[in-house]
Amino acid sequence: MHPQLNSHGELRHLLSTEGLPREVLLRILDTAQGFVSFGDREVKKVPLLRGKSVFNLFFENSTRTRTTFEIAAQRLSADVFNLDIQRSSTSKGESLLDTIANLVAMDADIFVVRHAQSGAPYLIAQHVPTHVHVVNAGDGRHAHPTQGLLDMTTIRHYKPDFSSLTVAIVGDIVHSRVARSAIHALTTLGVPEVRAVGPKTLVPGDLRAMGVRVCHDIDEGLRGADVVMMLRLQNERMAGGLLPSASEFHMMYGLTPERLALARPDAIVMHPGPINRGVEIDSTVADGGQSVILPQVRFGIAVRMAVLSIIANAGA
Amino acid sequence: MHPQLNSHGELRHLLSTEGLPREVLLRILDTAQGFVSFGDREVKKVPLLRGKSVFNLFFENSTRTRTTFEIAAQRLSADVFNLDIQRSSTSKGESLLDTIANLVAMDADIFVVRHAQSGAPYLIAQHVPTHVHVVNAGDGRHAHPTQGLLDMTTIRHYKPDFSSLTVAIVGDIVHSRVARSAIHALTTLGVPEVRAVGPKTLVPGDLRAMGVRVCHDIDEGLRGADVVMMLRLQNERMAGGLLPSASEFHMMYGLTPERLALARPDAIVMHPGPINRGVEIDSTVADGGQSVILPQVRFGIAVRMAVLSIIANAGA
Amino acid sequence: MHPQLNSHGELRHLLSTEGLPREVLLRILDTAQGFVSFGDREVKKVPLLRGKSVFNLFFENSTRTRTTFEIAAQRLSADVFNLDIQRSSTSKGESLLDTIANLVAMDADIFVVRHAQSGAPYLIAQHVPTHVHVVNAGDGRHAHPTQGLLDMTTIRHYKPDFSSLTVAIVGDIVHSRVARSAIHALTTLGVPEVRAVGPKTLVPGDLRAMGVRVCHDIDEGLRGADVVMMLRLQNERMAGGLLPSASEFHMMYGLTPERLALARPDAIVMHPGPINRGVEIDSTVADGGQSVILPQVRFGIAVRMAVLSIIANAGA
Numbered sequence: 001m002h003p004q005l006n007s008h009g010e011l012r013h014l015l016s017t018e019g020l021p022r023e024v025l026l027r028i029l030d031t032a033q034g035f036v037s038f039g040d041r042e043v044k045k046v047p048l049l050r051g052k053s054v055f056n057l058f059f060e061n062s063t064r065t066r067t068t069f070e071i072a073a074q075r076l077s078a079d080v081f082n083l084d085i086q087r088s089s090t091s092k093g094e095s096l097l098d099t100i101a102n103l104v105a106m107d108a109d110i111f112v113v114r115h116a117q118s119g120a121p122y123l124i125a126q127h128v129p130t131h132v133h134v135v136n137a138g139d140g141r142h143a144h145p146t147q148g149l150l151d152m153t154t155i156r157h158y159k160p161d162f163s164s165l166t167v168a169i170v171g172d173i174v175h176s177r178v179a180r181s182a183i184h185a186l187t188t189l190g191v192p193e194v195r196a197v198g199p200k201t202l203v204p205g206d207l208r209a210m211g212v213r214v215c216h217d218i219d220e221g222l223r224g225a226d227v228v229m230m231l232r233l234q235n236e237r238m239a240g241g242l243l244p245s246a247s248e249f250h251m252m253y254g255l256t257p258e259r260l261a262l263a264r265p266d267a268i269v270m271h272p273g274p275i276n277r278g279v280e281i282d283s284t285v286a287d288g289g290q291s292v293i294l295p296q297v298r299f300g301i302a303v304r305m306a307v308l309s310i311i312a313n314a315g316a
Numbered sequence: 317m318h319p320q321l322n323s324h325g326e327l328r329h330l331l332s333t334e335g336l337p338r339e340v341l342l343r344i345l346d347t348a349q350g351f352v353s354f355g356d357r358e359v360k361k362v363p364l365l366r367g368k369s370v371f372n373l374f375f376e377n378s379t380r381t382r383t384t385f386e387i388a389a390q391r392l393s394a395d396v397f398n399l400d401i402q403r404s405s406t407s408k409g410e411s412l413l414d415t416i417a418n419l420v421a422m423d424a425d426i427f428v429v430r431h432a433q434s435g436a437p438y439l440i441a442q443h444v445p446t447h448v449h450v451v452n453a454g455d456g457r458h459a460h461p462t463q464g465l466l467d468m469t470t471i472r473h474y475k476p477d478f479s480s481l482t483v484a485i486v487g488d489i490v491h492s493r494v495a496r497s498a499i500h501a502l503t504t505l506g507v508p509e510v511r512a513v514g515p516k517t518l519v520p521g522d523l524r525a526m527g528v529r530v531c532h533d534i535d536e537g538l539r540g541a542d543v544v545m546m547l548r549l550q551n552e553r554m555a556g557g558l559l560p561s562a563s564e565f566h567m568m569y570g571l572t573p574e575r576l577a578l579a580r581p582d583a584i585v586m587h588p589g590p591i592n593r594g595v596e597i598d599s600t601v602a603d604g605g606q607s608v609i610l611p612q613v614r615f616g617i618a619v620r621m622a623v624l625s626i627i628a629n630a631g632a
Numbered sequence: 633m634h635p636q637l638n639s640h641g642e643l644r645h646l647l648s649t650e651g652l653p654r655e656v657l658l659r660i661l662d663t664a665q666g667f668v669s670f671g672d673r674e675v676k677k678v679p680l681l682r683g684k685s686v687f688n689l690f691f692e693n694s695t696r697t698r699t700t701f702e703i704a705a706q707r708l709s710a711d712v713f714n715l716d717i718q719r720s721s722t723s724k725g726e727s728l729l730d731t732i733a734n735l736v737a738m739d740a741d742i743f744v745v746r747h748a749q750s751g752a753p754y755l756i757a758q759h760v761p762t763h764v765h766v767v768n769a770g771d772g773r774h775a776h777p778t779q780g781l782l783d784m785t786t787i788r789h790y791k792p793d794f795s796s797l798t799v800a801i802v803g804d805i806v807h808s809r810v811a812r813s814a815i816h817a818l819t820t821l822g823v824p825e826v827r828a829v830g831p832k833t834l835v836p837g838d839l840r841a842m843g844v845r846v847c848h849d850i851d852e853g854l855r856g857a858d859v860v861m862m863l864r865l866q867n868e869r870m871a872g873g874l875l876p877s878a879s880e881f882h883m884m885y886g887l888t889p890e891r892l893a894l895a896r897p898d899a900i901v902m903h904p905g906p907i908n909r910g911v912e913i914d915s916t917v918a919d920g921g922q923s924v925i926l927p928q929v930r931f932g933i934a935v936r937m938a939v940l941s942i943i944a945n946a947g948a
Binding site: 366367368369395397399400401410411414415417418420421422423 | 671672673674675676677695696699700702703706707905906907909926927929930932933
């Protein structure tokens, strides 16, 4: 059985962009597009999830991602419950699956799960009844599929034809669930050239197995790109010795106006946020005319509304 | 004046199962029964508490119980406010009754109170105006009436005739508000034999005053029982020297398949959760065909919906 | 451009009572009056903000104030999001304005901001698009305008003619945003005598520039007053050496029944809460017939409903 699709090939759980067929990805993007202008409405509320119970299970803290899911669910009229996991029964030694079984008994409809362990959302998805749905909101280094999908929505908004694009992803690719989710989606949607750009410690050669072109030289990586996706530099990487310092990273891989000029003149600049100004990206670029960083945030709400409404209507 | 009933004998506050007349208990159980199938509905929402303000006042942390009340109140369409008591004015030295008076001035309708001090919900109930209602969500070692009522709903679902039952409650009876609330309800509902089963340190002989049969021998306690209610073993008890160790407790009082075989073949096994697998209960029993632990959780939502909707409609 | 009004002179942001024209203040008070009896309704809910997103941004913790805004917004049918700022991206080094830009991209309609830095809500108001509104819920020592407005609503309820009143504000005036917001509103509304009463360390002579009469003698300050506004004594002041001790403060400036007898017989006693019983106010006064401390709390919900509904309807 497919871990994410039901017997009719419809999306039941969203766990990863990997393994999702092109038509499923496109259906999400099309649905998201319909929700993009939703934020301009006088009344930002539709009854698509009225009377459904959405549980935010954030085993790893992320106010930002949790809030976007809460906004999306509320705008769909769902009842949203934020579980304070750090203070809950799991700290009394209850197992993850016992916690889930209890919440299912409370008639949960959808679990939105963030977990430090890769695979935790899969484990949950395998143990819920067929009318219950799971959305991965980030698991370890593995996947962050709604981020990947909002990146695709953003790209399609500005560059409608995936089949002619060159996309450069710059930064710490190997530890990034954001990069991983984007690469799988870009490949499935037919983008002919995806480049992974960064130092050898963060972009090892074996990433080629994912179908990307590995570039250790930033200029080579950016040249002629239609889309530049910058990744957030995690401070932990520096502590771990994989990187010398934030300023050296900026010198070698930071996105400056000069470097951006190597990309196509109409290239867009993306970043999952929160940005480190002056580290992976210059403020002039982040705030400049080619930046679509804030539209990404808006598309993020639309994509999450799309995913929640699609899975809620998927049968067994 | 009755602390829980109004002048018409209707439930105004739910503070304890002790002292509640049989017909009041039965009315709650009947109402809960009507809400049990509610979770299967497409839209889990009724407007019974629309525009009412329910305040969760958890002076003692319990994500699990708080969430069940939040779910129940939301499904009744109430506005629910979770006060972060640890970070609020009480830490600025405001007295409990001043905090309550302030919230009453904000037009609170219902307070759901969890407090480490036995009696705190009574104190609050004595000081609110007649249109405001209090539900005890657990006070010290005293009472946890919605847990007691969900236990009764569960028992009646599987064993409709209280007057023919033998119920064995196993574990740390003396410190348990769950046990206390269950015993009072069982007695009022006419259960002829309620057994308190456990070591002398946790089940002293003077419990007989509550109308229970005290059994220090687990086999004697379980023999012929229709209902086996296991209690959660609190780790604090071991630290306090009342118990040798978790594994010794399991050896002497843990519910194994062999021991369960002493009860009636159609006996049900209950537990308030979260369970300590391998301590008070074996996994094979917890997950087995006689276990009704997860249905208890579901009945818990129904009972809380019943209590909230009943008290909200009680006059002075 | 006026920081708080749009081109039609309507309230766009509420940042301070300072600089607000009399007619704008009166419109808020009139609107609040209409919401005062709202709490008595069977269904405390109007759809004035349905489908609007209100974000509570409390950079400084205040469960009490946050809850009053949450109640007000919920009763207006808004979707309310409480951001856990301490745990959010700001702790990852994201700037305040980047956080705001992100939330605007999520289609926020109203920000309710509490911040330790005076002026933070102004900064935010300067950087949001015209359809987004900011309410200051307390910034440093600067302003707490909804508190000031609820004080005015309370005064007008009991003493309808501002032009004939003597108002005594007693306590730590110089550090109090509550006092500052009240003084500006009282002056604009035409109160002929506003007295600032307290020791020289807390009520320096240069407060006269705000148009108040400075009284270091409590008896002189209270004599003939129609309204006595007590301020909360902050413990930090004692630690800072500005005050000897709580009991000495009580002896010199605490409101006792004897001192209150110096005011007019029909004088009202106010306090922003939470009260320190036996420090700035005696229990007999706080709980006595002249105290309107709890009605203030109720007016506080009405004023916040008024402010939220007025600004939400203000255009550019």
